[in-house]
Amino acid sequence: MGRAEFEAKNIHRLFAQRILMLRTDRGWSQEVLAELAGLHRNYIGHVERDEINVGIENIFKLAIAFEMSIGELLTFDNQGEG
Amino acid sequence: MGRAEFEAKNIHRLFAQRILMLRTDRGWSQEVLAELAGLHRNYIGHVERDEINVGIENIFKLAIAFEMSIGELLTFDNQGEG
Numbered sequence: 210m211g212r213a214e215f216e217a218k219n220i221h222r223l224f225a226q227r228i229l230m231l232r233t234d235r236g237w238s239q240e241v242l243a244e245l246a247g248l249h250r251n252y253i254g255h256v257e258r259d260e261i262n263v264g265i266e267n268i269f270k271l272a273i274a275f276e277m278s279i280g281e282l283l284t285f286d287n288q289g290e291g
Numbered sequence: 292m293g294r295a296e297f298e299a300k301n302i303h304r305l306f307a308q309r310i311l312m313l314r315t316d317r318g319w320s321q322e323v324l325a326e327l328a329g330l331h332r333n334y335i336g337h338v339e340r341d342e343i344n345v346g347i348e349n350i351f352k353l354a355i356a357f358e359m360s361i362g363e364l365l366t367f368d369n370q371g372e373g
Contacts (some may be wrong), residue, residue: 220351220361263346269302284362
């Protein structure tokens with residue numbers, strides 16, 4: 210349980226970093242990503258600052274905005290490290 | 292936006308079906324899955340009956356229980372249909 214608990218905390222940060230990286234790689238403002246995903250701009254800020262436990266529905270909307278499958282969006286290079 | 296909204300609703304049901312299928316394929320009770328994921332048995336029931344917007348942290352705990360990456364867990368055969 211220790212490892213699962215530890216990594217479950219990390220998944221938030223990994224996801225926040227992933228969204229920030231994908232967005233800035235494309236040269237999009239938070240407003241552009243929000244528009245494409247059908248979410249509020251402030252919500253994107255919360256996600257990128259790791260202030261929120263994002264639900265599957267909004268993860269899916271973000272995947273659509275990036276034109277990725279939800280599986281691709283949630284594939285982290287460093288998943289499983291440590 | 293219509294399509295994204297429509298599919299965002301579907302993602303709940305796809306996820307519910309995926310968890311139910313993976314659990315029953317392994318012959319696990321809800322209690323066994325709950326134990327492995329560090330979640331409450333009632334929570335597993337809510338997920339499988341599509342009554343809850345599962346957050347990324349609990350998605351990750353479920354992935355660990357099934358010994359899958361979160362990306363694998365969220366790869367649906369019928370994603371993108373329609």
